[in-house]
Amino acid sequence: MSTATEKTTGRPAAAAREPMMTGRNLVKRYGHVTAINGADFDLFPGEVLAIVGDNGAGKSSLIKALTGAVIPDSGEITLDGKQVRFHSPLEARNEGIETVYQTLAVAPALDIASNLFLGREKRREGFLGKLRLLDKKAMRVSARDELNSLGIATIQDISQPVESLSGGQRQAVAVARAAMFGSKVVIMDEPTAALGVRETAQVLELIKKISERGMPVVLISHDMPAVFEVSDRIHVHRLGRRAGVVDPKKCTMSDVVSFITGAEDIPEGAMA
Amino acid sequence: MTMTATTSAPETKHTNRGDQMRRAFARNPVLGPTAALLLVMIFFSIATDTFLNVDNFSLIVQQSVVIGTLALGQTLIILTAGIDLANAAIAVFGTLLLTKLTIGGVPPFISILAGLVACTFIAMISGTLVTRMKLPPFIVTLGMLAVVTAVTNLYSAGTTYPVPDGLLTFLGTSLYLFGRIQFTMGMILAVILFVVMWFILSKTGWGRHVYAVGNEPEAARLTGIHIDKTLVSVYAVAGLIYGFAAWMALGRTPTADPNAYQTGNLDSITAVVIGGTSLFGGRGGVVGTVVGALIVAVLRSGLTQMGIDSNYQNLATGVLVIAAVAFDQATRRRG
Numbered sequence: 001m002s003t004a005t006e007k008t009t010g011r012p013a014a015a016a017r018e019p020m021m022t023g024r025n026l027v028k029r030y031g032h033v034t035a036i037n038g039a040d041f042d043l044f045p046g047e048v049l050a051i052v053g054d055n056g057a058g059k060s061s062l063i064k065a066l067t068g069a070v071i072p073d074s075g076e077i078t079l080d081g082k083q084v085r086f087h088s089p090l091e092a093r094n095e096g097i098e099t100v101y102q103t104l105a106v107a108p109a110l111d112i113a114s115n116l117f118l119g120r121e122k123r124r125e126g127f128l129g130k131l132r133l134l135d136k137k138a139m140r141v142s143a144r145d146e147l148n149s150l151g152i153a154t155i156q157d158i159s160q161p162v163e164s165l166s167g168g169q170r171q172a173v174a175v176a177r178a179a180m181f182g183s184k185v186v187i188m189d190e191p192t193a194a195l196g197v198r199e200t201a202q203v204l205e206l207i208k209k210i211s212e213r214g215m216p217v218v219l220i221s222h223d224m225p226a227v228f229e230v231s232d233r234i235h236v237h238r239l240g241r242r243a244g245v246v247d248p249k250k251c252t253m254s255d256v257v258s259f260i261t262g263a264e265d266i267p268e269g270a271m272a
Numbered sequence: 273m274t275m276t277a278t279t280s281a282p283e284t285k286h287t288n289r290g291d292q293m294r295r296a297f298a299r300n301p302v303l304g305p306t307a308a309l310l311l312v313m314i315f316f317s318i319a320t321d322t323f324l325n326v327d328n329f330s331l332i333v334q335q336s337v338v339i340g341t342l343a344l345g346q347t348l349i350i351l352t353a354g355i356d357l358a359n360a361a362i363a364v365f366g367t368l369l370l371t372k373l374t375i376g377g378v379p380p381f382i383s384i385l386a387g388l389v390a391c392t393f394i395a396m397i398s399g400t401l402v403t404r405m406k407l408p409p410f411i412v413t414l415g416m417l418a419v420v421t422a423v424t425n426l427y428s429a430g431t432t433y434p435v436p437d438g439l440l441t442f443l444g445t446s447l448y449l450f451g452r453i454q455f456t457m458g459m460i461l462a463v464i465l466f467v468v469m470w471f472i473l474s475k476t477g478w479g480r481h482v483y484a485v486g487n488e489p490e491a492a493r494l495t496g497i498h499i500d501k502t503l504v505s506v507y508a509v510a511g512l513i514y515g516f517a518a519w520m521a522l523g524r525t526p527t528a529d530p531n532a533y534q535t536g537n538l539d540s541i542t543a544v545v546i547g548g549t550s551l552f553g554g555r556g557g558v559v560g561t562v563v564g565a566l567i568v569a570v571l572r573s574g575l576t577q578m579g580i581d582s583n584y585q586n587l588a589t590g591v592l593v594i595a596a597v598a599f600d601q602a603t604r605r606r607g
Contacts, residue, residue: 089494089496090496093496099494101494105488105490105491105494105495106488106491107483107484107487107488107491107492107554108487108488109483109487109488109554109555110480110483110484110487110554114480114484118480118481118484118491118492118495118497119481119484119492119495119496119497120495120496121477121480123477131476132476132477132478133475133476134475134476134477134480136475160299161299177495
């Protein structure tokens, strides 16, 4: 595992650029419970942004608000400088925001190619396409290409059902799907929570690969070593709002844990 | 299994032969039922002199046409992890609607269309209740079974009606291939329906979505599939198929009887389950249902020809259903 000072990919500092996605003063209440309490969010082009926070801090609610799974009561979201308002995950997806969910959003009985294209199946050209016939061959070829380009070489048979894969391979399928269709942002909600050490390392490799393509990645995780290994900036979420954004090169894991729990305030020097 | 690209060659894969077979069955759920069908056919061919005979096979298929077609609709619904207890009741309502309309002077073609539309509509009500009210399909269709049965009895005043000859009984007319092998029009229509549904389920996006919705609704939703629309469309298509089953039933018997096919719902579920389609949704398909329906019909025919009491036939069917579900559980690998 790398330490706080190491970063494998040297990207230019994000601060000088315009954020490509922002959230301002987002609020979401459920009855008496305030899940998002005036939260801000900034994502810069090409960066890996980690979002960390305690259970119940509202990380998932924030992500849901950004991806249309939850409609915030107030606040505004911009994408590429334009204000957007998503009413469903589908609308966010149509804008190029892909999400990989913690719960492995794959259908176990369907094969890999079917899962990669689920809901976005390719149709045959011409008359057969009018009959809504699937172009299974083209889907298999693209699926193969995508897995290869992400370096997921151990999946031999693209027509095998996803349930025959290991947990890490399944997550790889979900990540590959996001990488394939995401045109602006890929968001990963606890992608390594259910995985073992080696499989986690593989998913982190995938995150780096996607990031190398210039695609910004938002990583929600409890796994501090993972966060420090791949992220450019760390968004610390506390009590339903952003407590601050820190630079992983300027602080340690235990510092970040203190920021998460509120034991320490974030010093100026650690801010990203 | 590992995912690493660079390290460790793939570990020695499933050396265990039992595991290998389990895989084959899990990936191809029709394998088991087909083997079972062949076994019972070989058994009856040896055990009786009358079983292995073209006329007997033709009869077996004719006898399975209505239940088989009901089971086709049932397959669609079970693939979505649902169940339809009202399917036979809907078809029986269809038989009375077709007959009474035609007796009342409506052109047969129009009454058949009306029957298809009515059956589609009734099944869509079930689908709408399942999606809008978030009620379990079992409860919704149990209620629909009672409602549709009652409506049928009120509509028919509890009596049977003679089916007017013509288009209504057309599916009962026969063709003789090589002047010898009997095919009814109903058999041909059933085969067409099965082929069309097989095609749609395996070759279209809608088909993929039906499987995905049944297998893992949350995953389907997250990928942007409209679960409710998919489900309602499944019930509608199933209803249309029940309408065809109603027309086929009129070709089989010369009267429209409100008390017919009272166990048709369970018989169709039996055929689907024996055919290897999982009650948990997302696995199986219409090919299995053909095999499942044939297994039940072959068992009945063979046991009858061996002179075995029909109670034992029911017993055998029951054991087979339980065995099929146990088999499904054993081959299905979770997590």
